[in-house]
Amino acid sequence: MLDESVDGLGVSILSRDLKSMENRIDFTFGIITYNHSDYILEHLESIKYQILNYGKGAGVKLVVSDDGSSDNTLEIIKKWISYNADLFMECIILGDGVNRGVGHSFTNIWKHIGDEAFKVLAGDDVYSYENIFLEANLLEKYDFVSGLPLLLIDGKILYKKNLMFHLYATQHIYKNKTLLSKIKNISVINTPSLLYRNKFIKDKSVFDFIRQFRVTEDFPMMASLSSIYPKLKFFTSDRVYIYYRRTKGSIYIVDSERYNKDKEDVFKYLINVDKSYIGRFLTRNRLFCYKAGGRIGKVLNIGYYIYLLRLLMALPKITSSMRGLRIDEEKHRTHYKKIVERARRARWELKI
Incomplete structure (x- = not known):
């Protein structure tokens, strides 16, 4: 069982009596939620799958x-936790009912992570059958680790060849x-799958920078850290360990004005930290074209032509990587169907 206590800041802490067991946290799952009641059980059940099978x-x-x-959303989460208490050493629920933006929500999780490996993910996305704990071990060698993308749209797992092609082109x-050159220039990074070293969340300047952004967090974080x-x-x-859900309610659609403002502010930051005249010029051009948008924005964006030239030069390697790609789409679809069924069962058991 987990005992619950609530402080004056809307922080609900549910923890076991750790006196009778080793007080050791090896891994933290962080969840960012905002009106995810339709999807949160799938997310939670995919975490449960990870723990029962690999943790x-x-x-x-x-x-x-x-x-x-x-x-x-919070009612569902609390009921699910109470039903699955034995999975966790500790559960912390943050939120006082005020909408402050994803930058705050994202970094609030950092405050409750110790020295353990962790993964932060939005509450509408889903973990695949791949072992996330094993992937986290790659951080012993690398600072950032990402996986291959599969999209989750209208309840279907989708493989987008074009997306995969440009991800390998970027690679x-x-x-x-x-990494800074990758962030400044045209590139494709599968950000929902990002894992990164624990030391980065201890950097106060990065923490403060991200909290300035309301609807995006990965792009500001990577821009700040890479600089x-x-x-x-x-x-x-070469594994897929996150299914990234896209819906009509995705933040870049419903709050496109603020999303665009956040991205523009990141571009401005990249211009300020760039010591190269050419680099600043190209990023200013990219910012101008992003604000212009449409066909004009694409035609005038010098970065696209540079990217295309580099892509053509790397085409043999990109093509080779695409030919060697092995994603068992059917296995992923089968896994997601199981998660959906478990979420339905949980909804019935919890009477939600």
Whole structure:
């Protein structure tokens, strides 16, 4: 059983009596939620799958950061936790009903992570059958680790060949370049799958920078970290361990104005930290074209032409990687169907 206590800041802490067991947290699952009542059980059941299949004997913590949901997301989470208490050493639920933006919600989770490995993910996404604990071990060698993308749209797992092609193009084009150059220039990074070293969440300047952004967090985080740590090592795994859900309610659609403002502010930051005249010029051009949008924005964006040239030069390697790609789409679809069924069963058992 987990005992619950609530402080004056809307922080609900549910923890076991750790006196009778080793007080050790090996891995933390962080969840960012905002009106995810339709999807949160799938997310939670995919975490349960990870723990039962790969995390036996590990001390696992769950930290939920809710950004003022107006639906019953938190009610569902609390009921599910009470029913699955034995999975976790500790559960922390953050949120006082106020919507402050994803930057705050994201970094609030950081405050409750110790020295353990962790993964922060939105509450509408789903973990695949791949072992996330094993993937986290790659951080012993790399600073950032990401996986291959599968999209989750209208309840279906989808493989987008074009997305995969440009992800491999990015991998080969920037193989011997810094992460900052990848962020400044045209590139494709599967950000929902990101894992990164624990030390980065201890950097106060990064923490404060991200909290300025309301609807995006990964792009500001990577821009900030790559400018502070120029020798970051980035690795793309050949596994799919996140199904990234896209819906009509995705933040970049429903709050496109603020989303665009956040991205523009990141571009401005990249211009300010760039010591190269050419680099600043190209990023200013990219910012101008992003604000212009449409056909004009694409035609005038010098970065697209540079990217295309680099892509053509790396085409043999990109093509080779695409030919060697092995994603068992059917296995992933079968796994997701199981998660959906378990979420339905949980909804019935919890009478939600």
